[in-house]
Amino acid sequence: MQIISSTNALRLALKTQANIGFVPTMGNLHAGHIHLVNLAKQQCNCVVVSIFVNPLQFGANEDLANYPRTLEADCEKLKAAGCDTVFTPTVAEMYPQMAQSATGIQLNQSMTIVPPDIANDLCGASRPGHFAGVATVVAKLFNMVQPQTAFFGKKDFQQLFVIRELVKQLNYPIQIVAGETVRETSGLALSSRNGYLSAAQKQQAAALNETLHEIALAIQAQNTNFESLENAAKTKLNRLGWQVDYVTVRNALNLQPATLADQHLVILAAAKIGNTRLIDNIELSL
Amino acid sequence: MQIISSTNALRLALKTQANIGFVPTMGNLHAGHIHLVNLAKQQCNCVVVSIFVNPLQFGANEDLANYPRTLEADCEKLKAAGCDTVFTPTVAEMYPQMAQSATGIQLNQSMTIVPPDIANDLCGASRPGHFAGVATVVAKLFNMVQPQTAFFGKKDFQQLFVIRELVKQLNYPIQIVAGETVRETSGLALSSRNGYLSAAQKQQAAALNETLHEIALAIQAQNTNFESLENAAKTKLNRLGWQVDYVTVRNALNLQPATLADQHLVILAAAKIGNTRLIDNIELSL
Numbered sequence: 370m371q372i373i374s375s376t377n378a379l380r381l382a383l384k385t386q387a388n389i390g391f392v393p394t395m396g397n398l399h400a401g402h403i404h405l406v407n408l409a410k411q412q413c414n415c416v417v418v419s420i421f422v423n424p425l426q427f428g429a430n431e432d433l434a435n436y437p438r439t440l441e442a443d444c445e446k447l448k449a450a451g452c453d454t455v456f457t458p459t460v461a462e463m464y465p466q467m468a469q470s471a472t473g474i475q476l477n478q479s480m481t482i483v484p485p486d487i488a489n490d491l492c493g494a495s496r497p498g499h500f501a502g503v504a505t506v507v508a509k510l511f512n513m514v515q516p517q518t519a520f521f522g523k524k525d526f527q528q529l530f531v532i533r534e535l536v537k538q539l540n541y542p543i544q545i546v547a548g549e550t551v552r553e554t555s556g557l558a559l560s561s562r563n564g565y566l567s568a569a570q571k572q573q574a575a576a577l578n579e580t581l582h583e584i585a586l587a588i589q590a591q592n593t594n595f596e597s598l599e600n601a602a603k604t605k606l607n608r609l610g611w612q613v614d615y616v617t618v619r620n621a622l623n624l625q626p627a628t629l630a631d632q633h634l635v636i637l638a639a640a641k642i643g644n645t646r647l648i649d650n651i652e653l654s655l
Numbered sequence: 656m657q658i659i660s661s662t663n664a665l666r667l668a669l670k671t672q673a674n675i676g677f678v679p680t681m682g683n684l685h686a687g688h689i690h691l692v693n694l695a696k697q698q699c700n701c702v703v704v705s706i707f708v709n710p711l712q713f714g715a716n717e718d719l720a721n722y723p724r725t726l727e728a729d730c731e732k733l734k735a736a737g738c739d740t741v742f743t744p745t746v747a748e749m750y751p752q753m754a755q756s757a758t759g760i761q762l763n764q765s766m767t768i769v770p771p772d773i774a775n776d777l778c779g780a781s782r783p784g785h786f787a788g789v790a791t792v793v794a795k796l797f798n799m800v801q802p803q804t805a806f807f808g809k810k811d812f813q814q815l816f817v818i819r820e821l822v823k824q825l826n827y828p829i830q831i832v833a834g835e836t837v838r839e840t841s842g843l844a845l846s847s848r849n850g851y852l853s854a855a856q857k858q859q860a861a862a863l864n865e866t867l868h869e870i871a872l873a874i875q876a877q878n879t880n881f882e883s884l885e886n887a888a889k890t891k892l893n894r895l896g897w898q899v900d901y902v903t904v905r906n907a908l909n910l911q912p913a914t915l916a917d918q919h920l921v922i923l924a925a926a927k928i929g930n931t932r933l934i935d936n937i938e939l940s941l
Contacts, residue, residue, distance in 0.1 A: 479771035479820070480770055480790070480824035480825060481768070483768070504766070505825075509825055512826040512828060535766055538764060539798055541798050542666060
């Protein structure tokens with residue numbers, strides 16, 4: 370397994386590869402990431418995993434500085450999973466015009482990708498600019514790695530939607546494969562941010578996925594008053610000590626609020642325990 | 656020479672090509688375009704020319720509907736120049752989600768590329784959204800054609816600058832080659848929009864390039880009061896019947912207003928004769 374941090378060296382290493390599977394990550398890898406690597410191994414001759422904590426997708430008050438960076442352990446896991454190439458660019462490599470100002474790091478990435486309006490809804494509503502940052506870094510990584518297939522987890526359902534739009538609307542010759550969310554036995558979706566939770570909070574956190582399942586069961590039992598289901602779920606989670614950002618039933622194909630005509634739904638939630646913001650979702654076909 | 660209008664057929668035709676030279680155009684080809692094709696022939700094994708009048712880069716009051724479309728004559732010229740593949744997508748092929756509204760064509764391209772602030776200066780000041788439309792369509796075409804080299808004319812100097820930034824900041828693995836402006840004997844830069852001019856206007860139009868040369872001569876003669884030179888040029892052109900948009904001396908490397916420290920300058924102008932907006936520029940190394 371090669372570990373490469375410069376774009377030029379990456380291009381050289383991948384020059385003769387005709388069937389590249391690409392898994393972009395922010396590192397601190399867990400079984401959800403490794404599941405994507407396994408999918409890539411099955412489908413592609415050469416698996417490239419990037420590890421890059423992308424400043425462009427973090428808000429001013431978010432956890433960029435504290436985001437867990439565990440490169441050595443990540444590389445061990447990737448080697449064991451059969452990854453061929455790990456790409457670990459520095460911030461200066463990704464954003465060469467970066468400058469340090471008195472108020473913090475300035476990323477001089479003045480050519481950016483602006484995603485559709487849906488990027489300002491759901492997680493985008495409380496994280497302005499987040500999906501523009503994601504779309505921009507993924508476009509850059511796609512141009513660096515030039516994969517035939519790229520793998521994204523369904524836990525970040527809205528991100529997956531934005532990436533699919535990126536590929537479709539900018540005509541990237543890349544197939545997007547979605548990996549199922551990997552969960553703890555309790556139902557808690559694996560996330561690098563779970564590492565911020567105390568043991569007690571981790572137990573508490575299982576309620577997020579439970580609540581989504583309760584909504585799904587209610588819908589399957591013909592309760593299609595989505596707003597009432599959403600409100601009941603929010604009330605319950607707030608009572609359990611969460612600060613709920615959103616719980617919402619959406620059309621899984623376009624992420625618009627669900628209507629009675631929709632056959633493929635997704636129930637999405639974002640909420641905080643203490644300072645830790647967690648997201649989850651489940652799909653539901655009627 | 657193949658003429659292809661679908662993206663899928665294009666990808667199939669180019670699949671085994673490893674050294675593609677790409678010349679994106681809006682058609683109505685003149686010797687300036689053919690110069691770019693000749694450069695591509697010299698440097699690449701396979702030359703692809705796209706012909707697409709891109710609605711996304713036209714403003715509401717601009718000449719989208721009247722822009723000259725001369726596909727048959729264009730293809731004859733390209734065949735004679737040794738072009739291998741002409742890509743002629745329809746608007747629906749480039750923007751599949753397009754919808755027709757009561758107020759006109761709606762391009763449902765909701766994932767777009769936003770260029771740097773310089774795109775709102777010079778031609779961008781009077782053509783809001785123009786360079787975002789250019790950057791977005793070129794990014795799409797780059798992803799469709801996947802060339803190793805792409806060729807752009809220096810007549811559209813600001814466009815060339817935006818494309819270079821696109822490639823650099825989004826890490827496209829593409830070399831950009833700039834072709835020199837091709838001119839009439841009078842000095843008038845070749846442009847598809849010259850076809851709008853009457854014989855009398857065409858004679859008059861040579862004054863644009865003459866004026867740029869007068870500024871260059873003055874600067875070479877140590878007159879570095881750029882503002883005064885710009886104002887004199889505007890006054891002269893307005894007196895000759897032009898409606899001047901801008902005449903400006905800039906740093907050729909970053910398009911910022913020129914300073915006395917700059918060694919590589921570009922003098923740019925945009926002005927209208929009648930309803931026809933023409934642009935021109937000349938570079939100047941001190």
